Amino acid sequence: MELRRVEESVFRVLMILSLLIVVGSLLAVIGTILWKGLPVLSIDMITKTAEGGYFLGKGGGILNAIVGSLYLAAGGTVLAFFLSIGIAFYLQKEYSGGTKLSNLTRLSLDILWGTPSIVYGAFGFTVMMYFHMRASLLGGIIILAFLELPIMTRAMEEVLKTVPRELKEVSYSLGATRLETTLRVVSKQALPGLMTGVLIAFGRGIGDAASILFTAGYTDRIPTSLFDATASLPLAIFFQLGTPSPQVQQKAYASAVILLVIVLAISITTRFLSRKYTKYIIK
Amino acid sequence: MNLRRLKDNISSRLMLAATVFACLLFFFVLIGLYSRASPILSAVPITDLLFSSEWGPTDGKFGFFPFIMGTLWVTGLATIIAVPISLLSSIYLSEYAGNHLRNIMKPLIDLLAGIPSVVYGLWGVLAVVPFIKDTLAPALGVETVGGYGILAGGIVLAIMVFPIIISITGEVLRSVSQELREVSLSLGATKWQTIKHVVLRKARPGIFAAIILGFSRAFGETMAVLMVVGNVAKVPSSIFDPAYPLPALIANTFGEMMSIPLYESAILLAALMLLVVVMIFNILARMVLIKIERGVV
Numbered sequence: 001m002e003l004r005r006v007e008e009s010v011f012r013v014l015m016i017l018s019l020l021i022v023v024g025s026l027l028a029v030i031g032t033i034l035w036k037g038l039p040v041l042s043i044d045m046i047t048k049t050a051e052g053g054y055f056l057g058k059g060g061g062i063l064n065a066i067v068g069s070l071y072l073a074a075g076g077t078v079l080a081f082f083l084s085i086g087i088a089f090y091l092q093k094e095y096s097g098g099t100k101l102s103n104l105t106r107l108s109l110d111i112l113w114g115t116p117s118i119v120y121g122a123f124g125f126t127v128m129m130y131f132h133m134r135a136s137l138l139g140g141i142i143i144l145a146f147l148e149l150p151i152m153t154r155a156m157e158e159v160l161k162t163v164p165r166e167l168k169e170v171s172y173s174l175g176a177t178r179l180e181t182t183l184r185v186v187s188k189q190a191l192p193g194l195m196t197g198v199l200i201a202f203g204r205g206i207g208d209a210a211s212i213l214f215t216a217g218y219t220d221r222i223p224t225s226l227f228d229a230t231a232s233l234p235l236a237i238f239f240q241l242g243t244p245s246p247q248v249q250q251k252a253y254a255s256a257v258i259l260l261v262i263v264l265a266i267s268i269t270t271r272f273l274s275r276k277y278t279k280y281i282i283k
Numbered sequence: 284m285n286l287r288r289l290k291d292n293i294s295s296r297l298m299l300a301a302t303v304f305a306c307l308l309f310f311f312v313l314i315g316l317y318s319r320a321s322p323i324l325s326a327v328p329i330t331d332l333l334f335s336s337e338w339g340p341t342d343g344k345f346g347f348f349p350f351i352m353g354t355l356w357v358t359g360l361a362t363i364i365a366v367p368i369s370l371l372s373s374i375y376l377s378e379y380a381g382n383h384l385r386n387i388m389k390p391l392i393d394l395l396a397g398i399p400s401v402v403y404g405l406w407g408v409l410a411v412v413p414f415i416k417d418t419l420a421p422a423l424g425v426e427t428v429g430g431y432g433i434l435a436g437g438i439v440l441a442i443m444v445f446p447i448i449i450s451i452t453g454e455v456l457r458s459v460s461q462e463l464r465e466v467s468l469s470l471g472a473t474k475w476q477t478i479k480h481v482v483l484r485k486a487r488p489g490i491f492a493a494i495i496l497g498f499s500r501a502f503g504e505t506m507a508v509l510m511v512v513g514n515v516a517k518v519p520s521s522i523f524d525p526a527y528p529l530p531a532l533i534a535n536t537f538g539e540m541m542s543i544p545l546y547e548s549a550i551l552l553a554a555l556m557l558l559v560v561v562m563i564f565n566i567l568a569r570m571v572l573i574k575i576e577r578g579v580v
Contacts, residue, residue: 008475015375018368019388022449025442026395029406036409086301095295101302107569108306114496114565115312115558116503118530122537122554123312126319146308153305177291200397207399210505210534234401238506241405256405263397271390 030260037257040250046258050220050231057245060220062255065236067222069259071137072232073206076144080152080201083145085194088156092186094168094178106157113150118210120147125214138226140216147211148201155200159193160186192274199273203266207259209234233259313558320552323545332552338516340546347553352518353433353526357508358501360437360522361444365501366494368441369448376449377456378478396446404510407439412511415523425523431513432525439511440501448497451572455489456482458575489575492568499564503557505530529553 044061051060087105089095096102124143125135133139163186171181187194209232217229218239233255240252323332327345335346376385416430459482467477483490513525514535537550 004473004476008473011371011475012375012379015371015379018371019375021368022372022395022445023388023391025445026391028410029398029403029442032406032410033402083301083304086298087305090295090298090302095298096302101306105302105306107566108309110569111309111562111565112305114499114503114561115309116505116530116561118503118505118533119312119316119554119558119561122533122551123315125537126315126551149305149308177287179291179294180287203397207397207401209399209401210530213534214537234399234506237401237405238510241408241510252405253409256402259399260402263399263402264394267390267394267397 033253033256033260036250037253037255041254041257045251045254049222052220054220055239055243055245055248057247062231062233062236062251062258064220064222065231065233065255066258068137068216068219068231069206069233069262071223072140072144072212072216072230073202075137075141076148076205077152077198077202079141079145080148080205081198083149084152084156084197084201087153088160089182089186091157092160092182094181109150109153112146113154116210117147117208118213121211121214124211128215134227135215135217135229136227137216137223137230140212140230140232141226143211143215144205144208147208148205151204152197152201155197156190156194159190159197162193163189192276195273196270199266199270203263206266207234207263209238233262309562313555313562316551316555316558320548320555323548323552326545336518340543340549343545345545345549347529347556349516349518350527350529350532350553351556353512354502354528354530356433356519356522356526357436357440357512357528358498360433361440361501362494362498364437364441365444365448365497369445369497370452370490372445373449373452373456374478374483377453378474378482392446392449395442396450400443400504400507401510403439403443404507407435407507407511411435411438420523425521427523428513428515428525431511432523433512433519434522436508436512436526436528437522439507440504443504443507444497444501447500448493451493451496452486452490455486455493455572455575458489459485488571492571492575495564495568499561499568502564503530503561505534509534529557533557 042061044059046061046066047063048059048061049064050062051058054060087109091102091105096105120143124139124146128135128139167185167189168181171185176184212230212232213235216232216235218231218235219229220231221228223230237252237255237259240248240255243249323345332345332347333351334348335344336348337344337346338349376388380388412430412435414430415427415432415435419434420427420430463481463485464477467481468474472480508528509531512528512531514527514531515525516527516532517524519526533550533553537547
């Protein structure tokens with residue numbers, strides 16, 4: 001009789017320990033990066049682009065990588081948005097009717113969700129070589145859009161599913177078409193969720209390195225056209241850490257702080273937005 | 284009136300086009316990689332590619348065995364570390380924790396999933412690698428290559444896999460009906476007995492799917508692993524050895540030395556292998572999860 005109580009207590013302790021390990025690793029990761037990175041973070045890092053010989057320890061900052069990353073992730077997110085919103089709308093019952101196509105699409109999106117970003121990168125580079133394109137902002141944007149597509153679409157679809165049937169039926173009974181209902185009723189009701197989906201995908205896009213390693217390239221300048229090579233924050237961290245010079249390596253720590261702050265800001269904005277816009281929802 | 288119908292019609296066709304594109308995208312990637320990998324598949328027998336340890340692209344030797352084993356070691360270790368911790372955490376959150384704790388934990392776990400892989404890699408270099416080099420390896424009396432190796436890769440990867448296994452297992456546990464728990468409790472079972480004999484038994488297929496999805500995420504993870512795993516093309520024999528997983532091979536060599544015949548093709552074959560393995564795992568796991576959603580299991 002008592003044995004099972006002991007077993008319960010043992011497992012309870014193990015579970016709490018596990019949870020502490022999970023939370024502890026999160027704090028350890030964020031803490032270590034801030035502790036190593038904050039002291040070496042300077043205004044120059046954020047406001048100046050890399051000067052010649054930057055990776056050999058010369059001056060300058062990583063503005064080129066910050067702006068490059070924002071261009072890449074924003075471009076990828078906009079492109080993914082137009083595809084995702086269309087797919088998510090189409091997966092509603094009144095369009096696809098719960099057919100084989102919608103099941104196939106879901107499975108396909110799930111596989112794409114699981115596809116490693118290095119595979120996207122290698123595929124993207126092969127296609128670009130086929131068209132004799134060099135690593136460029138455009139190439140990076142397209143590959144990031146593919147990477148973000150499954151994340152955004154599944155998030156949006158989940159939200160659209162939660163829109164009450166009655167709400168749609170009221171709209172249809174007033175003679176509205178599917179498009180009118182989708183845009184004016186469903187979208188409004190699902191707005192917080194749709195925005196969350198977009199932001200999550202943006203966060204994933206801005207942090208990914210493997211997919212843009214070959215497709216976007218790296219450069220010391222801020223790109224001025226879609227066909228310029230484009231630097232990015234994750235790759236800046238990776239390349240700076242790979243240099244033999246300790247000063248440049250320290251700049252990698254500072255760059256990681258910048259990337260982490262962006263990711264944290266996205267995560268907080270997501271929560272804030274979804275709370276703020278929830279008040280327009282009909283419950 | 285007609286204009287409204289026309290708009291509805293055109294928009295629905297555009298949406299259909301986007302949907303069909305999403306269905307085809309995976310096949311584009313698969314076919315694209317296969318067509319570029321086929322030269323090496325026809326030049327070198329598949330058994331040599333998979334089971335030979337000789338890697339010398341300049342001599343035309345393409346044995347992927349060390350890379351495949353490197354991938355399996357790192358991913359295997361990450362899974363062994365991540366599974367018990369994630370499952371126990373997830374069970375605690377869904378069965379024991381109050382709403383308050385759950386509301387605090389959800390954003391933290393989402394954040395864990397949102398941290399970029401280079402940041403994890405950097406953390407590995409700053410914290411895990413020195414710990415293994417200065418503390419763990421001397422204490423155990425083992426040799427390491429400056430702390431870099433499978434253990435460092437496994438630890439970093441395990442943390443990256445936590446949020447995936449925790450959140451999917453959480454969903455699966457929530458799908459187990461409350462009545463089942465109540466029946467068991469009313470028969471005098473303790474909470475843990477109920478969890479062990481009723482909840483976990485019911486949730487077993489779903490937990491299996493969660494583990495597979497976590498494993499497949501770890502399998503293709505590139506940057507974080509690349510930064511801490513040592514990248515030595517030798518078949519590893521212990522967790523303190525360095526390894527050279529397939530994604531790291533692609534990231535390090537692709538785009539360079541493309542003048543060597545068949546080299547590019549070999550690297551794209553590595554990408555194809557990753558894609559196919561991940562595809563099989565994902566289809567397996569999703570089939571289980573879809574069945575659970577429909578209430579069959």
